[in-house]
Amino acid sequence: MAHTVTRLTRFNMTSLAVGLAFLYLPIVILVIYSFNASRLVTVWGGWSLRWYREFFSDRAMLEAAWMSLSVAAVSATLATLLGTLAAVGLARGERFRGRALFSGMLYSPLVMPEVISGLSLLLLFVALNAERGFWTVTIAHTTLTMCFVTVVVQSRLSALDRSLEEAAMDLGCDPVRAFLMVTLPLIVPAIVAGWMLAFTLSLDDVVIASFTTGPGSATLPIRIYSEVRLGVKPEINAICTLVIALIAVIIVIASFASRLSNARGESAAPL
């Protein structure tokens, strides 16, 4: 690791401050106003936790939040499982035919407009006559987020020295054991990071969820979106602040995971 120390010049300081302000000022205002006592969003009425209480007694909102969290957890887990398997296949099975086509197809959700993904999934579920709700959203989110997991895990795998697995085989492991005992422990940080990424992507998705969900099973973003159309309630600010806090915690954990993989002497998964 490089130990270059660059002195912060006044210019660097200013550009950093402007950049951070551009990114975080709206969020800071949102967080501050979530503690506003006033019913009017734009008028400051002193500090209060009123809107948090409001949220925790708003049954519909809580149900939506629970729906979102469980969809995110289940779809992230499925996506991590499938995405890791795909990454292993792509990084290790260099000899199979149509590998380039397969990897291209795998990455298409990265660039596909969400409206199109959502619409095509909706048509599929309608054709299958599937009842829309928790599972349809979960499956849709799994297809969306799986390719992100694959990208993260595959880059980690290809940075990993092939001779590590060979050394394990040389020392008495069959190929499966060599993978489980040497490769898997080394890509765990990337798998964890992939799961976190999938979780947050699922948590904040509106477009695909609104295509694939059914009546009575709205996710939190859909719920917020429909509330906001009728005018912003301060309660929304409180909910958003909680979501931001959750995502911040996840990002901190994910960066610890990639720090851990750095400490193991290999290049970390990009995140």
Add this chain to the structure above:
Amino acid sequence: MPLLRIEGVAKSFGNFRAVDKLSLDIRAGEFFALLGPSGCGKTTLLRMLAGFETPDEGRILLGGNDIAQVLPHERPVNMMFQNYALFPHLSVRDNIAFGLKRAGMARKDIATRVAEMVALVKLEGLEKRKPDQLSGGQRQRVALARSLARRPQVLLLDEPLAALDKKLREGTQGELMELQRRLGMTFIIVTHDQEEAMTMAGRIGVMDAGRLVQVATPRNLYEAPASRWIAEFVGDINLFSGQVTARDRGRLTVTTTEAGTLAVSELWPPVTKEAVSVAIRPEKVKLSRRAPATDAGASQAINRLEGAVIDVNYLGGITSYRVKLESGAVVRSSMANTARLDVDAYLAGQRVVAWFTADDCLVLEQ
């Protein structure tokens, strides 16, 4: 029966023939080096011995059993990897114990063996460190200990010293030889560094384009290379091509355009072709100010080439000179600096006689 017999082994990658019908016997307890330029197939051969590649044809007999199709984890052979391939998530101790655990050894025996290996490669006190907390030399030792721990019948070493700096490499060469003698184990090392091969190995197999071109002791490889290619690959050499114009009791007269007529002793087997190369190692070419006295009754003929020194390279132990002959050809000569005050005895531009005996020359067929 040799410990390891390689019989007509071939391996291709697509249209590229990496190893081409190669046969080789290696005796138990031998330190054998596979030497060759990169891409000559030496690493592929080693990987076939380890089991990471399967030969397209041929047999690999270890103690009489064909292991060509046996998977790596079922072979009594271990490999030390070029980049060491230490498991970064395991400590030094767990790296060394890895193969022992897979072999189902009892815990107590593993601890004893690991301690023994740690002492063998002098890593005491570092057992709990992770590979990234070790220096290059220490990592090399861990890799060595890990590959020796299972007491393989054959240890394969893929460029084991390539990642070390020169000073460390020389020390480690000595340690590897000492270790091999003490354990009485069979070592097969792959290297592109001829000095390394000559220093350590008892026998060297030189490979080119997937074939073994010569298997010999370091001394024979250097003093009696089998072909012009080997003569040029191993060490420095002066080469003059010419025609055999006379033969007389083991003495050949070769007429060259670059160095005139040269007298050379014929080696066994005798050359059959007319077109040959006369080869002479630089350290066998002496320089003097005047031609040495011609002695008609001398046991060997002396070849004299007159020319001018064009450059002088002082290298400490030796000084190497380049002498340009009248024909325009350049002869290299290196002379040991045996006296402190007499180095650089010849200066650039000075006229000298480069001379060598008939016995010091090699005749190689074109």
